[in-house]
Amino acid sequence: MxxxxxxxxxxxxxxxxxxxxxxxxxxxxxxxxxxxxxxxxxxxxxxxxxxxxxxxxxxxxxxxxxxxxxxxxxxxxxxxxxxxxxxxxxxxxxxxxxxxxxxxxxxxxxxxxxxxxxxxxxxxxxxxSFEQVSDDQELVRAALMALPAGQRQAIELMKLQGLSLQEASKQTGKSVASLKVTVHRAMKAMRQALKGEM
The missing domain is CATH 1.10.1740.10 (RNA polymerase sigma factor, region 2, helix turn helix motif)
Known part of the structure; x- marks a missing residue:
């Protein structure tokens, strides 16, 4: 520090x-x-x-x-x-x-x-600039792609496609409670990854 x-x-x-x-x-x-x-x-x-x-x-x-x-x-x-x-x-x-x-x-x-x-x-x-925006988008994409498959799927369905918990639950076969935990962990992991890229 x-x-x-x-x-x-x-x-x-x-x-x-x-x-x-x-x-x-x-x-x-x-x-x-x-x-x-x-x-x-x-x-x-x-x-x-x-x-x-x-x-x-x-x-x-x-x-x-x-x-x-x-x-x-x-x-x-x-x-x-x-x-x-x-x-x-x-x-x-x-x-x-x-x-x-x-x-x-x-x-x-x-x-x-x-x-x-x-x-x-x-x-x-x-x-x-276009380069700065592209760099930020690449960082977010990289953080998303680094997630385990289940977490990545939950983020894609709920954060990118805008599905509700119930809709994502039907599509994935996971419970609503399980999806909530998965999304929370994925967001936390992405935040840590993005902080590490600074």
Whole structure:
């Protein structure tokens, strides 16, 4: 862990606000500091769970939505401008992932097909180059392909094709409870793989 990361982890004698601390951690993460990125992700988790929990009624889906937020943060982390506030940036991503989840639930209930998550864009931010977007997509694809077959199938059916737990259960022959565990483990493994690629 670098000295800079250690300083972030300890805070500066209580003078850092969470906003300033997270902005500094993200800046370090953008510069390739994996320790800063890990600290940031672990500190964000309880806040994201609380935010999603306040806006989402189905408790069983909260962790999946939080994982979607973390995957989005990872894929668009280079678009964050450290001169701008971090929390509004994070809350915008969270709100979009919650809205995406709501649309998926609504689409399933009305038998509509879902649209995959649109790329994040923010007013005033430079857009990613084709190479950067391709690199991020390749990292996600590689993380997906590294999963065991059962986990990969569950992610493809539920996260990419937008099937409900019940629909995926019918297609795979696995129980709903088993699929929930499989998806949770797959998302965790992908998050770890993506963190390792930074």
């Amino acid at each position: 670098s000295d800079r990361t250690t300083n972030y982890a300890r805070g500066r004698a209580g003078s850092d606000t969470r906003e300033e601390r997270w902005r500094n951690l993200m800046r370090a993460a953008q510069d390739g500091d994996q320790s800063a990125y890990s600290i940031l992700l672990s500190e964000m988790l309880p806040i994201l769970r609380a935010v999603v929990g306040k806006r989402w009624r189905n408790r069983q889906d909260i962790e999946d939505i939080v994982q979607d937020v973390l995957l989005s943060v990872h894929s668009v982390r280079q678009t964050y401008d450290p001169a701008r506030p971090f929390l509004p940036w994070l809350m915008t991503i969270s709100a979009r992932r919650i809205a995406d989840a709501a649309r998926r639930v609504h689409a399933r209930s009305t038998k509509e097909t879902t649209v995959e998550i649109m790329p994040e864009t923010f007013a005033g931010d430079e857009t990613k």
